[in-house]
Amino acid sequence: MSESSSETLEDVLKDLEATVPDIEAAAIVSIEGLPIASALPTDVDETRVAAMTAAMLSLGERAASELGKGELEQIFVKGKEGYIVTMSAGPSAVLTVTARKQAKLGLIFHYMKQAAEKISKMI
Secondary structure (H helix, E strand, C coil): CHHHHHHHHHHHHHHHHHHCCCEEEEEEECCCCCCCEEEEECCCCCCHHHHHHHHHHHHHHHHHHHHCCCCCCCCEEECCCCEEEEEECCCCEEEEEEHHHHHHHHHHHHHHHHHHHHHHHHH
């Protein structure tokens, strides 16, 4: 992947964060668990985020399939201090964001879907 492509992907992430202020961090990760692009705080290791995202994706896909819920669309984790949302961004990548606990989830889902569609066309 060229440097300009990486910058363009990072711009998509930065635009997503700017559009929805309750999004704290965003990353694009390969389905194998490798970081592709990120807009993460400096104290967050993008390699660890990528690996955790891939693990959640794998378990989510297996659970959705084995429990008869069809193809996995998104993974949603709620903690006391906020949310982690992961969704497909094409056949080889996923988009993951973290959001504050007061976030409006409908807005996050909407703008994540738009960003994921852009990412899918770019990768």
